[in-house]
Amino acid sequence: xxxxxxxxxxxxxxxxxxxxxxxxxxxxxxxxxxxxxxxxxxxxxxxxxxxxxxxxxxxxxxxxxxxxxxxxxxxxxxxxxxxxxxxxxxxxxxxxxxxxxxxxxxxxxxxxxxxxxxxxxxxxxxxxxxxxxxxxxxxxxxxxxxxxxxxxxxxxxxxxxxxxxxxxxxxxxxxxxxxxxxxxxxxxxxxxxx
Amino acid sequence: xxxxxxxxxxxxxxxxxxxxxxxxxxxxxxxxxxxxxxxxxxxxxxxxxxxxxxxxxxxxxxxxxxxxxxxxxxxxxxxxxxxxxxxxxxxxxxxxxxxxxxxxxxxxxxxxxxxxxxxxxxxxxxxxxxxxxxxxxxxxxxxxxxxxxxxxxxxxxxxxxxxxxxxxxxxxxx
Numbered sequence: 001x002x003x004x005x006x007x008x009x010x011x012x013x014x015x016x017x018x019x020x021x022x023x024x025x026x027x028x029x030x031x032x033x034x035x036x037x038x039x040x041x042x043x044x045x046x047x048x049x050x051x052x053x054x055x056x057x058x059x060x061x062x063x064x065x066x067x068x069x070x071x072x073x074x075x076x077x078x079x080x081x082x083x084x085x086x087x088x089x090x091x092x093x094x095x096x097x098x099x100x101x102x103x104x105x106x107x108x109x110x111x112x113x114x115x116x117x118x119x120x121x122x123x124x125x126x127x128x129x130x131x132x133x134x135x136x137x138x139x140x141x142x143x144x145x146x147x148x149x150x151x152x153x154x155x156x157x158x159x160x161x162x163x164x165x166x167x168x169x170x171x172x173x174x175x176x177x178x179x180x181x182x183x184x185x186x187x188x189x190x191x192x193x194x
Numbered sequence: 195x196x197x198x199x200x201x202x203x204x205x206x207x208x209x210x211x212x213x214x215x216x217x218x219x220x221x222x223x224x225x226x227x228x229x230x231x232x233x234x235x236x237x238x239x240x241x242x243x244x245x246x247x248x249x250x251x252x253x254x255x256x257x258x259x260x261x262x263x264x265x266x267x268x269x270x271x272x273x274x275x276x277x278x279x280x281x282x283x284x285x286x287x288x289x290x291x292x293x294x295x296x297x298x299x300x301x302x303x304x305x306x307x308x309x310x311x312x313x314x315x316x317x318x319x320x321x322x323x324x325x326x327x328x329x330x331x332x333x334x335x336x337x338x339x340x341x342x343x344x345x346x347x348x349x350x351x352x353x354x355x356x357x358x359x360x361x362x363x364x365x366x367x368x
Contacts, residue, residue: 001198002233006206011233039353044248046255055255058232060247063349067339071346074233074251090258094196094231126196176354183350193198194338 010071018101019111020080023140023169030175097134097186104147116157134185135162138178143168213238216316222300290320
C-alpha cells in the first residue's frame with residue numbers, strides 16, 4: 001500500500017492467484033473490456049507464443065477523486081503453470097489482497113489444491129497469516145456440465161472464513177462481484193492508515 | 195497486509211526535486227521512481243502519452259528477473275543498473291536501495307554517459323532520503339474527510355455494478 005499525501009493518492013495491489021488455465025487472465029480481460037478507458041490503464045500481458053501467461057498481466061483501475069482522495073488499484077495475475085512458480089512469489093510481493101480463482105473442472109482438483117497451498121506458503125513466507133489476509137475465493141467455470149459441486153470445492157481447499165463468489169469469467173459473470181469485495185476489504189485496512 | 199508506505203507532502207517534494215534535477219541535467223523525456231512490487235511512486239516529465247503505471251510494473255518485473263539472473267551467475271548482490279537501447283528511445287534503470295528503482299527514459303540524442311553519471315548521483319540522494327523515511331511518517335496528519343467510506347463504496351459500485359445478466363447469457367468481451 002502506498003499513500004502519497006501530496007498527490008492525495010492511495011495505491012493498492014490486488015493479485016489474481018490460481019492454477020493454470022483457471023481464468024485469471026480472463027478476469028482481467030473482462031475488466032479491461034468493461035471499464036471505461038478513463039478509469040483504467042492498458043492491459044499489459046506478458047504471454048508465451050502459446051498465449052499462456054509467462055510472468056504476469058497488469059491492469060490499473062482508478063475510481064477518480066473521492067472526497068479529495070484518488071484511490072488506484074493495481075491488478076496482477078500470477079502465471080499458473082507450475083514451472084513459473086518463482087514468478088508467482090515475485091508478483092505476490094507487496095499484495096494487499098488476493099482473488100483466488102478456482103477451476104470447477106473435476107480434473108483440475110489437484111492443480112487447485114497445489115495453487116492454494118502454494119499461495120498459503122508464499123503468504124506465510126512474507127510474514128502474513130493466510131487466515132486473516134484479504135482473500136476472496138472465486139469458483140470459476142460454473143457453466144461446465146461436469147463442474148464439481150460447490151461444497152466439494154470448498155472442502156477441497158478448506159477456504160472457510162473467506163468470501164466465496166461463483167463465476168463464469170469468460171462471460172463476465174461474477175467478475176465484478178469478485179473484485180468489488182476484494183477492493184472493499186483492502187480499503188477497510190487502508191483506511192486505518194488515513 | 196504489507197506495511198504501508200506513507201509519503202508526506204514534504205517528503206514527496208524532496209523526491210520530486212531529485213527527479214526534476216535528474217531530468218533537467220540529462221535532458222531526459224521523463225524519469226520515475228517505483229518500488230520493486232511495481233507501484234509507481236513519482237514520475238516527472240512528459241509522461242502524458244505514456245501508460246506510466248504499466249511501465250512501472252514492467253520495469254519492476256524486469257528488475258526482479260535480472261536479480262535472479264545475477265544470482266545464477268554467482269553475483270552476491272543484485273545488478274545495480276540496466277540499460278535498454280532502442281532506435282529512438284532508451285531506458286536506463288537503477289536500483290535504489292533494496293526496495294526501489296529509478297528509471298530514466300531518454301531520446302537517442304542524449305548521451306548515455308550523462309544519464310549514467312546523474313542517475314548515480316540521484317540514486318545516492320534517494321537512498322539518503324529513504325534513510326530519513328521513518329521519521330517523516332510520524333509527522334503526517336490525517337487526510338481523510340468525513341464521509342469518505344460511503345462515497346468510496348458508491349463510486350466502486352458505480353464502476354463495478356452487479357451484473358444484470360443471467361448465468362449462461364453470453365457477454366461479448368471484445
